[in-house]
Each structure stands twice: as C-alpha cells, then as structure tokens.
Amino acid sequence: MSIPWTEKYRPKKLDDIVGQPQALKAIREWIEGVRSGRQKKALLLYGPPGTGKTSAAYAIAGELGMDVVEINSSDIRSRERLERILENLRAPSLLTGRRRMILFDEIDSLPREASAIASIVRKILESRAVVVMTANDPYERHLIPLRELSVMVRFNRIRWTTVRAVLRRIASSEGVSVPDAVLTSIAKNCKGDLRAAINDLEAVSRGDLSLAPGIGRTFGVRDVEQSIFDLLRGVFFWKSCVGTRAMAMNVDVDPETVMRWVEENLPSAYADPEMLERAYEYLARGDVFFGRIVRSQNWRLLSYGSDMITLGVCSVKHMGGRVTSARFSYPSTIKMMARVSSIRQKMRRVCRRVGALLHVSGKVVKEEILPILALRRRDRGFIERLSREANVEREELAEVIEYFSRRVSS
Amino acid sequence: MAHELWIEKYRPKRLDDVVDQEEVIRALKGFVQRGAIPHLLFAGPAGTGKTTTAMALAYEFYGGDEELVARNYFELNASDERGIDTIRTKIKEFAKTVPFGDVPFKIIHLDEADSMTADAQHALRRIMEMYSGNTRFILACNYSSKIIEPIQSRTAVFRFNRIPPEAIRERLSYIAGEEGVDVADDGLDALVYIAEGDLRRAINLLQTAAAMGAVVDAELVFKVAGVARPEEVRDMIRLALSGRFMEARSTMRDLMITYGMSAEDIVRQVYREVMRSEELSDPEKAELAYYIGEVDFRLTEGAHGDIQLAALLARLVALGASKAR
Numbered sequence: 001m002s003i004p005w006t007e008k009y010r011p012k013k014l015d016d017i018v019g020q021p022q023a024l025k026a027i028r029e030w031i032e033g034v035r036s037g038r039q040k041k042a043l044l045l046y047g048p049p050g051t052g053k054t055s056a057a058y059a060i061a062g063e064l065g066m067d068v069v070e071i072n073s074s075d076i077r078s079r080e081r082l083e084r085i086l087e088n089l090r091a092p093s094l095l096t097g098r099r100r101m102i103l104f105d106e107i108d109s110l111p112r113e114a115s116a117i118a119s120i121v122r123k124i125l126e127s128r129a130v131v132v133m134t135a136n137d138p139y140e141r142h143l144i145p146l147r148e149l150s151v152m153v154r155f156n157r158i159r160w161t162t163v164r165a166v167l168r169r170i171a172s173s174e175g176v177s178v179p180d181a182v183l184t185s186i187a188k189n190c191k192g193d194l195r196a197a198i199n200d201l202e203a204v205s206r207g208d209l210s211l212a213p214g215i216g217r218t219f220g221v222r223d224v225e226q227s228i229f230d231l232l233r234g235v236f237f238w239k240s241c242v243g244t245r246a247m248a249m250n251v252d253v254d255p256e257t258v259m260r261w262v263e264e265n266l267p268s269a270y271a272d273p274e275m276l277e278r279a280y281e282y283l284a285r286g287d288v289f290f291g292r293i294v295r296s297q298n299w300r301l302l303s304y305g306s307d308m309i310t311l312g313v314c315s316v317k318h319m320g321g322r323v324t325s326a327r328f329s330y331p332s333t334i335k336m337m338a339r340v341s342s343i344r345q346k347m348r349r350v351c352r353r354v355g356a357l358l359h360v361s362g363k364v365v366k367e368e369i370l371p372i373l374a375l376r377r378r379d380r381g382f383i384e385r386l387s388r389e390a391n392v393e394r395e396e397l398a399e400v401i402e403y404f405s406r407r408v409s410s
Numbered sequence: 411m412a413h414e415l416w417i418e419k420y421r422p423k424r425l426d427d428v429v430d431q432e433e434v435i436r437a438l439k440g441f442v443q444r445g446a447i448p449h450l451l452f453a454g455p456a457g458t459g460k461t462t463t464a465m466a467l468a469y470e471f472y473g474g475d476e477e478l479v480a481r482n483y484f485e486l487n488a489s490d491e492r493g494i495d496t497i498r499t500k501i502k503e504f505a506k507t508v509p510f511g512d513v514p515f516k517i518i519h520l521d522e523a524d525s526m527t528a529d530a531q532h533a534l535r536r537i538m539e540m541y542s543g544n545t546r547f548i549l550a551c552n553y554s555s556k557i558i559e560p561i562q563s564r565t566a567v568f569r570f571n572r573i574p575p576e577a578i579r580e581r582l583s584y585i586a587g588e589e590g591v592d593v594a595d596d597g598l599d600a601l602v603y604i605a606e607g608d609l610r611r612a613i614n615l616l617q618t619a620a621a622m623g624a625v626v627d628a629e630l631v632f633k634v635a636g637v638a639r640p641e642e643v644r645d646m647i648r649l650a651l652s653g654r655f656m657e658a659r660s661t662m663r664d665l666m667i668t669y670g671m672s673a674e675d676i677v678r679q680v681y682r683e684v685m686r687s688e689e690l691s692d693p694e695k696a697e698l699a700y701y702i703g704e705v706d707f708r709l710t711e712g713a714h715g716d717i718q719l720a721a722l723l724a725r726l727v728a729l730g731a732s733k734a735r
Binding site for chain 2 (some may be wrong): 362
C-alpha cells in the first residue's frame, strides 16, 4: 500500500505552499519575531479545510529547526500525560538535540476543552516555548481566550487555476495522463480545498477514469459549508458587495437565521447613525420579502430578500462612514425567543380556553381578564374552579398567571 | 366560576336587556317572532354587544330552554383557530347532526370573521351553503368592509355602534351597586374615558380596580389601565433620539419578547407619542408618520415586528443625530 498522494505531495517548506501569499508573509514576520525573541505570542492559523494550515505548521518547525510535538485531544483530557509532555519540553530532544514546537491541530473541534487549552498555551508561552495552532473557524465564542494569546493568520480557499496547476504537476510526476478537462473540473469542483482535489485526482487516475464525467455531480461532491462568520465578514468588511450574494447561498443556515446574525452584529459594525438607518432599512426590506414568501409560498422572492440582507447591508459602506470591527456575536433574539417560547405557548393555550369559557377571544383574555386573575392568584379555590371549567391544567394555569403577574409588577 | 367574572355575571340574557343598539334589537326580535332567522353579519367595534346579542338571540329563539341552547348554539373565534381547516372541521362536526329537540336549525356564531383571509372567507362561504339546511350562521366582525362581498350579500348586516358614555356610566353604576363597590365620580369618568365605547373593557377595568383598592377613583383606574406601560414606549423613543440605539432596541425586545406586547400595539403607541412629541418638528412628524405607516403595513404582510421596529428605531437615531448637528 503506497502512501496517499495528499501525504506524498504535502509541502515540506513554506515556499512550497501554494495560493497563500499573504498568509506566508505574515508567518515569516512571526518567525522573525520568534528568532529575535520579540514575538511572545502563539501563532493561530485558520481557514477552510485543505488550504495548507497543517502543512504550514510543519514547515514552520522546519524553518525554525525544531521538532513538532503534536498535542491531541486525549492528551488534553489526561492531565498526567500532559504534565509529562510539558515536562519534556524544557530539554531538547534526546534523539535530535533540537528544540520542540508545540502544535495544537484543529482547536475548534474541542469546544469543551477550549479554556483548558488556553491555560496550557499560556503556561507554555511563559516557559518561552513556541506554540502553533490551527482552526477552521476561530470566531467561536469559546475561542476568545485563545485568540487573545495568538497572532492570527488567515488561509483562504485556493483559486481553481492554482489548484489545477498543482494537479498537473502531480499527474506528470506520477506519470498518469489525465485529460485537461478533467483536471479543470476537479479543480473547479473542489471549492478551494486542495486536499480534496488531490484525493479526487488520485481516485480518478488510479484506474478509474470512468469516474471523470461525474465529477461535481455524483463523484467528489463535498458539502462545503460556508461559515456564517465568513458571510458576516463579507457583509460588514468587504468593499465589493456582489460576492456576498453567492456566499449567502452557500451558508448552511436558513435566510431568517442569517438575517438574525446580520441584525445582531449590525449596530456594532455601523455605529454611524445614517449608515445604521440605511442598513436597518435594507434588513427590514429583506424581512418583508421573507414574510411575503411565507404568505404566498413564492420562493422566487427568496433571492431578493437575500440580496437585501447581504448586498444591501454591505452596500451601506459606500456612504463613507466608519466601519468598526468587533467580534461577531450570536443573535440574542434567538436565545430570548427560545427562553420564552414555551411559556408563550402555554399563555396562548390558556387564554384561548378561558376565552371560550367567557365568550371572548384569547386576546381579550390576555389584555383584560389576566389582570383580574392575577389579583386572585392566591385564591386556590378560584384557580381550581377556573381550571376545571375552562378545561386547562391547574399547574399550567397557575404558571401563566404567575408569569403574567411577575411581568406586570416588575 | 365564570360568574365570578363580571362580564359573564352581568351579561344580559334577553334581547331587551342588551345595552343600547335599540334598532338592531327591534329587528332581531321580529326574526324571533316569525320563527325564521337569516344568516346574520354583526359589524362593530369591540365590546358593543355583538356576542351578547348573538347569545340572547339564540336564548330567545330556543324559547329560553337552556338545554336547547347548549345543544344547538355553537361559538368559535376565527382568530383563535389555526386556519380555515380547523374551522371547517369544527363546523362540520357540529353541523352534521340534526338539531336537538323540536327546532328548525342550529346556530353557529363565528366571531372575528374579518381576521380570516379572503381565501378562507370564500371557503367559509361554501361551508355556509353546504350546511344552510339545518344551520344559521351569525358572523361577527369589526369592519364589514373586510368581509368579502359574496358573504355580505348572503347575510343580513347589522351595525353595532360604540356604547354612548351615558349608557356605560349607567351600567357601571348598576354593577358597582350590586357588588358593593365604592366608585368615586372621577373614577367613573376615567372608566368611561378609557373605555372609548367598549363596555366589556369598562367592566373588566372596574373589576380589576375594585380588586386593587377600597375606592375606585380616577388615579386607581389610570394606574390599572396602564398595564401596557406607555412610559416604556416613551423611554424607548427618547433613547433612540439620543443615539442610544442598543438600549432602545433592547427595551423594544423586552416589551415584545419578554412581555409579549404585540408589534402592532407598540407601533400604535410610538405613533401616538411621536405625534404628541414637542421635540419633533412638523415636517419630521410628517416623514415619521409616513414611515410608521409603512412599518404598520409591513406587519400585515407578515414581516417580523422586532426587525421592523428596530429599523424604525434606527431611523429615530438618524433623525436625532441630524437634529443635533
């Protein structure tokens, strides 16, 4: 069994990493800082899968002349093992005599361990050792402490022409002949993920060219989930806004949730009153479209609504006001609604039943009758009789009345 | 228990006892005497006696026999049901059996019929036709114009007017006397003022106030009526105009999500407060009136209240900033 091509052609040096000129520049600066002793922060490489983060981490160790000690999730969970590893860091490797570089790969896959990792990293940095981390999406809330300890470097999806050039090189050094059209379709289909493209190339050229026509349809289809954070970055920080439309289509959440995310983070990005007003108006127009879709089931309207909350909100930057960058936060309305939704359901049910008893609508009960019930909530006999006649459970009735009384007296 | 609530306890049983609405009552009594009732459409504001009249009509038509009423009179509220399908099912269930006792038909009272979409109303029309052999419909609505014409033309339409202040006063005094509640004169004035012709609201307010204090005076009535807390709406507007968007937005979210106020109610209150404001100029009020109207309309198109209101608040922030310059 030969080693997979993705390992065989993994870049060994920083110069071998393709399609990430800006990231490489930032990494070289960090390396300089480490060499001169000025740089005391860890390095956090982040970006979509298959864009070269882990390869870069190993190449960095090579440049620094260090050995990589990769710490995985089970190490972090076992305090004992971790202590031993950290103990050993101080001395150079017995085998090679070189210093070590600590690598935490894919830290965002360990949400519960985030604060533990942060305190470990802090300890390692204090002992003046070198730490590199990788992540797909570092903008999760739980990674805040790690972000503060790190220099962050972003890896982008790789352009398909660059991907195709790599595929050509691999094909020729493997001595396989793959039609250029196939290489092109693999490169376009991989959505910036070079590792996926190389895997596809290997599958196609290891005897099964018949797979080629199906690339992108039946073969090599991977769900590339555009993260909501990428979209928010686009909407709030890109100058050119048309690209955000396509991103919205690839985000794996429904448009209404996207709208909630944009809404949550809009006021902190656009503090300028005129920009805030205009951006909110676009958001509100998008909301109107979504409402019309629900009413009319006319899904053609979706793209207009989506344009409003991406292109529209993004375009406001052209007014020239300042854009403030901040950490994106989770929509608080979603949290609030989850918290009150069960009590509101009960409220509706109770009001409807009591209304039927009194020949009035649920709305009248909510507005006019609940105040009377609230004043008599300590009267057990009354509540008992009401629950029986209106055919609602006593506990549910009591809970609704109690909830109502609290909110009135607060 | 229902009788511990005064709107039920003092609900008139007979047509003659219905407060005000003399002309409507006279016509309905004619139907009872002839033993024939057409489909009816009652139109008028809340708390003017539509439901009470429908119940009294059934009571008299069934000769004051409680069991006949219970078996043959059925009531449902369109705004509390989940769409035309559940309404259809419930009506079918009730109408498919022959009337109980020796009576010509059953009576179905469908309240808030104008909350139904036009499509649902067309479906309702077909249901009415399907069961008109043994069933009469009494539809109630706030505005007859929101009822589709095919239904209007198949029903006898009766208008219910707001109850005049004197009649409300009289009724409240009577109830207060029966219940041994001490109501001050200015308390009665306040109840009449707030009720705006809605007798049910007046009675409910009286009962709430009576449970809260020994003497029902104006101060107590206004306090009790203030559960919707207009001062919070005022605060929200002030925060927005002074550029504190986040605080204004979280006040709004609290009102809506935590306190369960409807966006329509908040829009209406914002509208009232904006018009009353001394900080805003006439042109600013005119522009805001237009935009608030737009927001109100968007709500009817199914937009989210909190998003639309936040957009309105953002507009107030921009307006406040431009005034400051």
